[in-house]
Amino acid sequence: MYKEIMDLIRKYETIIIHRHKNPDGDALGSQLGLKRLIELNFPNKLVYAVGDENTFVFLGKMDIIDNDVYNNALAIILDVSVPHLVSDDRYELADHIIVIDHHLNPAEIGDTVFINSTCIACSQIICDLAITNNLKLDKIGATPLLTGLVTDSGRFLYPMTSAKTFKMAAYLIERGAEIQDVYDRLYTTSLNFKKLQGYFLNNFKMTKNKVAYMKNDLSVKDKFNVSTFTVSRAMVNQMSGVEGVNIWANFTLDEQNVIQVELRSKRLSIVEVARKYGGGGHALACGCTLKSFEEANLVLNDLDALLEKENQNG
Ligand SMILES: [Mn+2]
Incomplete structure (x- = not known):
């Protein structure tokens, strides 16, 4: 080749x-x-x-x-x-x-x-x-x-x-x-970027089976004076490395009224979930776009169900 x-x-x-x-x-x-x-x-x-x-x-x-x-x-x-x-x-x-x-x-x-x-x-x-x-x-x-x-x-x-x-x-x-x-x-990051990292660490949430996630509206990018891309792509891994958390997801509203979704997983392939919603990427690092935060809940349910199944299989 x-x-x-x-x-x-x-x-x-x-x-x-x-x-x-x-x-x-x-x-x-x-x-x-x-x-x-x-x-x-x-x-x-x-x-x-x-x-x-x-x-x-x-x-x-x-x-x-x-x-x-x-x-x-x-x-x-x-x-x-x-x-x-x-x-x-x-x-x-x-x-x-x-x-x-x-x-x-x-x-x-x-x-x-x-x-x-x-x-x-x-x-x-x-x-x-x-x-x-x-x-x-x-x-x-x-x-x-x-x-x-x-x-x-x-x-x-x-x-x-x-x-x-x-x-x-x-x-x-x-x-x-x-x-x-x-x-x-x-x-080397700007002070705003560092503070945004702190905001993520202090505010992310968890589903029943420990999918860590954040939903960010436009006020987040405005408050820290950064781009949507920074809130979305650059922040997703702030939720990684937490004991018991094997999947983490970041949902960020952009100026076009589209939700940018970044999905990450430690071991379990999640790209099928990204594809289901029209996205793609790597097995453990992928993404898609959504129309609303209600749709984000559907994605979270799917990810949570993957972990539920994994837990049942031991
Ligand atoms: Mn690349």
């Missing part, structure tokens, strides 16, 4: 790299890492990274390109395989589309699809591609890739962290990835 990807990279003169909207460290990390990897090893090619920007912009800027750049170009989509989640839908204009992802969903796009859901980060797949093909990599490419590994593994904490993850981290640090700088940027 890597051979097919490399053959396509060799074939095209122009390569445009996409990833999901509202990028996290892994989406941007794998995108900017792959961009640098291609630039270093194929200096005559034109390589662009496109999409929306957010607080992860310290990893590198996005390129602004015209539609005609996509003529006879190769588009590579990273860390996502669902069309409406891809940032910048002009990938459709490309001659050929490669999707490289580590989510469980069946890919809905791409002429060439490579999905490995045993990899904790899409960045880990890009590292593997580099090592397997003996590609050159420098600090500029290694640093974003390490950021992807660190963020998607929760600083090497989440269950899919493997020997391979650490091998890739070692490989990246050997190539100059600035680990201290990455950590400083990722784990």
